[in-house]
Amino acid sequence: MRTHKVLSRSVGVVLLVVGVIVFAAQFDLAEATVGQPAQDEFVPLDSVPPEDQLPAAPLLVAAYALLWIAVVGYLWSIWRRMVAVERDLSDLAGRTGES
């Protein structure tokens, strides 16, 4: 049961991370294609034009955001585990005091 919970959480986190990366990487590209006039011929080009190249800023922001998510998530997990252990300790201390 615990394994299942851990696995489902891990899958959730991985999906979230992938989603954020894909979203951040595609955002500017999607915006650039909206509102262009219809083409009636193709003009060949030897290299990818600068405006079609992958933008760096969303990648940079995504990298820093993922870092922060990891740090905050980990601190939160330590806090949760600490609260659970402290609760068990006080329960046990109460029981040993009674006996």
Place this chain on the structure above:
Amino acid sequence: MSKIFGGLLVISAVMFAGAPILIAGAPYESTMGLVQKIFYFHVPSWIVMFLAVFICGFSSAIYLFKERPAADRLAVASAELAVLFGLMGLMTGPLWAIKAWGVWWQWDARLTMALILELIFIAYILLRTYGGPGSEKLAAGLALFGMANVPFVYISVNVWRTIHPTTNVIPTLATSAPGMFGPFVWCMVAFLVLFVAMLTARLRLEEQRSRLEQLHLALEG
């Protein structure tokens, strides 16, 4: 403990808050441009990961040969942090690579060995979580192998053909790009302070768990 943890966390938070200002002011790298600025968090996360691996490895050796429970607790705490900081490196690396190399991932020596190192410490944690009684010593052995992997990961970029930058970049940064050196040192210190803060908190958790276990044993006995 909470005072030390709180103090370190505040220092690292202040440093991380100031980091984007310094990074924004740092010069652009000539071939990679803006995306190269991921470097200021990517490299410190791997350096801290290596530090965590060494702490875990040496603590595991002490636990294996001297059987000191405190060393085992330190090993567990640092193994978890090794996975965390390794994950940061593995997340930020592909975001840099897709722009700089045109691919998210490359199965070259550096990247593959770094991934293996991360997997070894994920295996360590899984072993400690689900391994049952006696898994402490098995995990300690695994940590020693993980630590032995670090020098290979480090020199891999110099020995094998790879598109990853070589180890020469950091030692020469102060002379080749002084404008990048200051922000890098700032971020490095911020990561180290954050690591010590997290290690303090995680170690405290492990100590409390150990206390709980001893109380359970005393109650049963």
